[in-house]
Amino acid sequence: MSKEEDAPRGRSAASHGDVGWKEEQEEARTTSKEGGAKAAKVAALKAAPEAPPVVAASVEEELLQLRQRHAAPKRSVMEVHYTGAGKPVVTTGNRRKTVAVRSLCCLHINSCPRRLILQLVESKWCDRLILLCIVVNSVLLALEKHRAPADDPMNVTIEYIGHGLSGIFLAECVLKIAGWGFCIYVSDAWNMLDLVVVISAVIEWIPAIPFGGLGFLRLFRVLRPLRSLNAVPEMKVLVNTTVAAVPRLGNVAALGAFIFVVFAIIGMTLMQGIFYRECHEFPNPRLIEIDDTWCWSWPKLGDGALCGGEYDCTTIENEVRTVLGFCGGHEFDQGDFAPKFESHLTTVGPSSGGPYDWCDDDSRPMKVAPELDFVHFDHLGGAVLLIFQSMTMEGWTDLMYYVKDSFSFWFAVLYFFMIIVVASHFLLNVALAVVDEVRDDFDGDDEEDDETEEAEGTDRAGGDAGDEEESEEPLWKDCAPVRLAKRLTQSDHWQNFIMFIITANVITMCVGQFPPNVILEHSLVYVGYAFLGIFIVEMIVELIARGCKGYVTYPSTCFDGVVVIISIIETAIAVASGGAGGSAL
Secondary structure (H helix, E strand, O other), X not given: OOHHHHHHHHHHHHHHHHHHHHHHHHHHHHHHHHHHHHHHHHHHHHHOOOOOOHHHHHHHHHHHHHHHHHOOOOOOOOEEEEOOOOOEEEEEOOEEEEXXXXXXXXXXXXXXXXXXXXXXXXXXXXXXXXXXXHHHHHHHHHHOOOOOOOOOHHHHHHHHHHHHHHHHHHHHHHHHHHHHOHHHHHOXXXXXXXXXXXXXXXXXXXXXXXXXXXXXXXXXXXXXXXXXXXXXXHHHHHHHHHHHHOOOHHHHHHHHHHHHHHHHHHHHHHHOOHHHOEEEOOOOOXXXXXXXXXXXXXXXXXXXXXXXXXXXXXXXXXXXXXXXOEEEOXXXXXXXXXXXXXXXXXXXXXXXXOOOOEOOOOOOOOOOOHHHHOOOOOOHHHHHHHHHHHHOOOOHHHHHHHHHHHOOHHHHHHHHHHHHHHHHHHHHHHHHHHHHHHHHHHHOOOOHHHHHHHHHHHHHHHHHHHHHHHHOOOHHHHOHHHHHHHHHHHOHHHHHHHHHHHHHHHHHHHOOOOOOOHHHHHHHHHHHHHHHHHHHHHHHHHHHHHXXXXXXXXXXXXXXXXXXXXXXXXXXXXXHOOOOOOOOO
16 A cells, blocks of 8 residues: 555544544543532432431331231220329220229229229229119109009019119119219219119118108109219200209299289289179169068079170170170179169178178179189289299180180280290290200300400490590580489489389289279379379489480380370379379389
């Protein structure tokens, strides 16, 4: 090969060598960069705290879950720990019970017999056994034949089974006292009930004691079903709620008494003596002589129906009204049905102290039905009893028909409708609302604090508004008489005095009776005048303190003013007509 040919080949080889060297240089630079990055990562990993491997952690969690899933269920083991006050608390499952350190002066909390007893009485099976015994005992009490002879097979069997159940209850009582301690046991009212029932059963077993004089102890067997309350917590909560609601139900009882008195006064004012009204053969009594004895004769028709209201002793047949008799009532009847005693010998009736009596019971005004001797509007007791019977909705329709026939159809419907709505449904719902409120307190859902804050905020807002209004009061309210009247009406002594007068007025309205006592009625007339005068003075003082606009716009004073004005009109009419007025409403 010639030198010319070798030269290009040499240049090409050199060029190839240069390219290879450059590639090697590039690879070396890349390798060095990657090595630096890896070295930096390794250094960062070394500097960072070691984290547990993800795979290993997940494997440990899976193993733990498998162990928990296939592990045997835990048995309820009794544990004992102490409170800060040093009192031992026994925990069995979800049940916790504070017990005494030493029971019966000999069993310590750490002793083996004491722990066995606690584990027994705190177990669910013990409660279930006692509840079953209580149910069986209740069934036996219901099956006992009280009028059967003593050797009746059913009663003998029930007696033997009852002795066995009493033994079980005695064992339960002794074990609980030994496990909890006597003081802890009797600290619960329901346990005291159990103890009384058990002691009464033990006394029956003592042969030396004559049971004839202690027969009342058998009544304690009726209390045995109540022992189920200890075994059923839900029933215990309901009973405790009812018992805790009794103090709050006192206000409901006071409201009920007020409603009863109001309806009774309305009935006594308008319907005294209406149940004496019957149909008679003559419009008025006649003085006749029977066996040389003068007496008043006023025969009744004998239909046994009241009259004076919707029924007027007439009948309608073929659109023809036929008069059957004349409606008449008691001598002191307030309406137009009082009989008139007119004769040549006397004009005074028997009830007014006249010399002649009624001839017989057929002439004497008497109440139509026997039950009307107890429920009527002649005095406060009978009126309240009538309201109570109507409130219970037992026979109230018969009473409504009596009033309808003897007084007024529409008034009877309205009167008894209001009694049923207000005295029955309204009071019942108020009582249930109070019990529900107590149950909410037991559940911890009472929000009285928030309501108190809202009420305080409202009072503050109302106080601010009142201050603004007072700042805009006219100048005439700044004089001495107005300031004196304000201080008087805002004082506690004045308000207590007015409340005392109102209470006394209500009492005087309740002491009326039918037939009326003449001396008592005249005394009540003058007492009514005094009450009316005091109420007029109160109205004048309130008018001076508040002004006419403030007196009318305030509901309480406006109502008082209307009552006083009506009382003045009533008294004026009664005095002008010569009757007895002045009963301040």
